[in-house]
Amino acid sequence: MNRERLRRYRTSLLIFLAVLGPGIITANVDNDAGGIYTYSLAGAKFGFTLLWTLIPITVALVVVQEIVARMGVVTGKGLADLIREEYGFRTTFILMMMLLAADLGNTVAEFAGLASGMSVFGVTRYVAVPLGAVLVWALVVKGTYRLVEKVFLAACVFYVAYPVSCFLAHPKWPDAVISTLRPTFQFSGSYLYMLIGVVGTTIAPWMQFYLQAAVVEKGIKVKEYIYSRWDVIVGCIITDVVAFFIIVACAATIYLSGHRQINDAGDAALALRPLAGHAASALFAFGLCNASLFSACILPLATAYYVCEGLGLEAGINKRFDEAPAFYWLYTSLIVVGALAVMLLSEARQIPIILFSQVANGILLPFVLIFMLHLVNRDDLMGKYKNSRLFNYIAWVSCVVMIVLTLLLVVSTFFPDKLPA
């Protein structure tokens, strides 16, 4: 009897480990170079005061990601496929082009993150970026699946660099915890801008496409969905726990030092050195390089994948170059353009690309969320796995809030001076 139960526990655990992955990997890619910079800046400029936003962000993230994971499991189709079948070719094409633009900007940001992380160790970007690009390209195109999986899992583990570096910074833990649980608000433009930035960087449109495609790819059965849901929830919590440690580390050091302006994530690592010691600084920079490389690996790959799928072109790493030319061209050009932009353009001239990508993200997100909510409520697609009415309310509220904030972010990128100081 007891043994039987033990065996059942063991089987559940095994199933969980087998379906585990899509949610956690998505979550870790989410904490990429852009994310780390935004969180660092939030901590450096506003101390603990933005920590409370992480809880509602986590809830919204879980709600959105759970929906797409469920759609993937139940329909067995990717989000791009479902959108194509429901909304036609033109809509899909426009969405995919915007996604491409957004992700190109994100890729540039990843390589910029790698450059700035490596500069902390004294490596010039003219060495770091091309090496990183070749590594990423070769790993995916030439590497074996086993190897890629191991590398990715290792990369996930390295995020522990942030909590450790945060502990080394000796923050006031009680204050940090209280600020996380008690919402506060400052009515200033820069605070609002930062808040929107944190939301925008945490919930991005590529994540919905990526997660759903990954769930489908993994062939998770409806029966196993419960485990997949936990994978998503654990993943979203990990994302925001890492974000928490980054904010706290920067708040405990850079914010308190009074010199609060940092220009990129590498800056944050450098600023940590006199305040929290060499080890904390090095760990922070290492985490940044790891996250940048990890995301530079997955983002271009995923983008090429669903752009091709949505447009009905052959895609997949298991296909030869001549079978899926569009896929390989897209993947390779995203990496090459991303890396070249960081090597050839001065930082000031990279900004338009990143702003453009932010705008594309911002315009894309409302469409993706609304399409997603429409699709998940369709009887013929989801049957009894539709959203419940209560869940729909929560989902709509989260989505509307996110849409408003994202649109504000887009507007404020164009008119940064219109915000009250």
Place this chain on the structure above:
Amino acid sequence: MIYFTELEHLPVYGVKGEYLGQLEDLCVAPAQNSLRVASYLVRSPKNALICITHEQMQSLSVRAGQTNVPRDEVRCYAPDEGLLKVKKDILDQQIIDVNNRKVVRVNDVDFDIQPTDHHAELRIVAVNVGMAAALRRLLQGLLAKHTIRMLTSSFPTRTIPWEFVNLIEPDPQRRLKLRLSYDRVAELHPADIADILEELSRDEQKSVLEGLDDETAAQALSEIPTRMQADLLESIPTEKAADIVEEMAPDEAADVLQELSPETSAEVLADMGKDEANEVRELLGFEENTAGALMTTEYVFVHESASVEGAIAALRNFEGPVELIQMIYLVDSDAQLTGAVPVGRILLSQAATMLKELAMDSLISVPSHARAVSVVDLFHKYNLVSLPVVDDNGHLIGVVTADDVLELVITKKQFRNRG
């Protein structure tokens, strides 16, 4: 040639030239005629959906549709599951291109206009999956139709003739009403069907699988990854699953049953024919990755005292797939394995020749608990095409064939490479 993209939103007029509305969709009634557009769905300015039958359509062009009915005589559209709608059911959906054995997504549908006694008839010619069609979809409504034709003419078109198109409809009842069958898919090589299955979502896989005869389904299923096989078998009714598993080679059947949940596996076994189920049960008793788990129980054996004539009689009575038989095995009265005779040698010998004389000089066999790796090594070392498996007492209990070993080696390699 006229494309659906050009027909969509076409203004449609009544007999006196009065405006009826915009063309929204085209319906085919496969039960009557699988090529002809049977009716035209038109969205009136008041947002009602009206239905123009094919006899009512006087003439049709890229500019307008002219009917021979006055506005007050047109009837409203009543939903009909038996109608295949071009926009809803074909455009942007995945179809199976039977000719090229691939799953593709439809970008556009090509039609021919044929004047037939006093009215225009529209016939489906092909579905379009090329770049030109994609560009046409993008530009539709933004530029004049002839400009779009000019622009797209330089792009490559890829069309699939309508007779090679196999639509996928997950709902079995609707499939019946639409007279949709997977007969043409069933004619493909099982390995190609397997490739197609892998491209589809689970509901679609289910639909195709249910549409195939049990034997074809079993062969195709044997070619896809075991986990996916188990997934699919669990999603279809147990009876059908049992029928399919029954048709599979016993070793393949055992592999997939092992992957199913214990309850489903038991149900499937219970629904299978007694003999087949017993064979599979025996195989299920062997530990994974041993010779016992690899072997099949379908092989030909005769008593060691038999002649060539007896061997040929045994081959004729054999119920399994003969094309895989390379060896006839000899056993003594105690069912102990004593020899192996290549089928080729039997063919070249006189009917009265004793099989014993034709047997291979050295008899290589493997115990059922031997590891799969050592089986692979034996095949490699002795250049075998099949290898008899014996139990602890030397009784012949099964045979490992080269195709199983090849599959084992390749999946192992793929697993190492890409999972």
